[in-house]
């Protein structure tokens with residue numbers, strides 16, 4: 001018997017990876033994407049945009065059998081490079097010497113996954129913007145070139161991002177919960193080009209952070225030796241996008257708060273006023289499935305980017321769904337319910353961790369207490385790896401469920417508070433009785 005026809009909405013990172021898993025299982029997979037084919041069109045308008053790919057994302061890519069050539073599009077970042085206001089820099093490793101997150105081009109990764117999906121048998125319809133999803137009859141409606149078109153399938157999967165059309169159709173059904181929460185901050189991407197000699201202008205082995213309390217700038221390296229910076233700033237208020245309304249104000253602001261970026265961003269003012277300012281949203285909804293339709297990736301759980309986990313979590317969704325299909329197929333109702341029930345606590349956990357990490361990145365990383373605590377944690381982890389693992393390591397360099405990482409992170413955090421009460425920060429981490437501390441966890 002022929003296997004079902006699965007319609008996937010959205011050929012972004014998650015939709016493309018999912019289409020590989022499903023096509024390899026023998027389903028007839030059709031993917032619909034509103035943008036043109038990125039392999040033939042410059043859909044990002046010439047801008048390089050990158051993201052951090054870490055263990056969860058890498059495991060999913062490996063399980064899908066698509067790690068070939070991946071190292072050609074990614075650059076390892078072994079830690080954070082903190083840029084102080086006085087332009088001094090200091091490096092904080094993310095974990096052990098062999099542990100790194102990887103800066104990868106969003107565009108190249110997406111193109112690569114689409115190519116692999118086609119090779120696996122999935123078909124793509126670009127420039128197909130879905131207007132409506134009929135979840136009772138599993139039909140998607142499009143208006144392509146002004147002409148209405150409909151496509152039917154056996155299963156619909158919405159990987160159509162934070163503003164999902166499939167999710168909008170769920171909103172019209174009974175007993176569907178939905179919440180969206182915008183940060184008061186927005187973001188703007190800026191580019192540090194390669195230097196005159198064609199080389200990186202700042203160290204490419206790190207994720208650079210300019211933490212400034214209520215706002216921050218970060219930069220990740222690209223394989224063309226440029227860096228993509230992201231400025232996170234409140235929309236309104238004293239230091240805000242709204243306040244930076246003239247070239248003079250932008251120049252003054254950067255020279256006051258990010259002075260060491262001025263020599264490496266030659267056309268800052270042009271970029272600042274040309275590149276868009278975008279918002280940051282967290283989406284929570286439940287259930288993720290209705291009849292024979294399922295939401296996946298940002299469509300069901302968009303999060304803020306401060307733990308570098310949105311794509312990684314979406315890729316992990318694909319891997320876990322693939323495993324559940326192996327166990328429960330052809331009972332799609334069980335597949336969907338098992339997936340959403342087991343996954344929801346974990347995506348709620350990473351949503352919380354991502355929000356919390358904004359404060360850590362923009363404020364705490366430059367703090368002497370934070371650095372002391374990180375050193376101490378690394379020592380405890382080295383001596384008692386089964387008892388204590390830094391939260392960052394559990395989230396980024398492991399595949400443990402996010403909810404378990406949050407739970408263990410909370411327990412460690414309360415012990416860390418106790419440590420800070422007992423030991424003054426002048427105590428060298430080497431002088432602290434680790435056995436006693438680990439005992440406080442019980």
Ligand SMILES: Cc1cc2nc3c(=O)[nH]c(=O)nc-3n(C[C@H](O)[C@H](O)[C@H](O)COP(=O)(O)OP(=O)(O)OC[C@H]3O[C@@H](n4cnc5c(N)ncnc54)[C@H](O)[C@@H]3O)c2cc1C
Nearest residue numbers: 010012013014034052130161297298305308309310311312
């Ligand atoms: C500034 C920033 C930095 C980030 N950094 C990281 C990071 O370092 N690491 C990380 O893991 N994650 C990061 N993320 C999160 C990551 O970008 C998302 O989690 C990821 O892109 C989600 O993939 P997706 O395929 O679910 O959704 P999307 O990437 O949004 O893809 C959805 C696709 O659906 C298409 N689509 C939408 N509506 C329709 C429609 N009606 N009809 C047809 N097609 C449609 C869109 O065109 C798009 O191609 C970051 C996010 C932001 C905003």
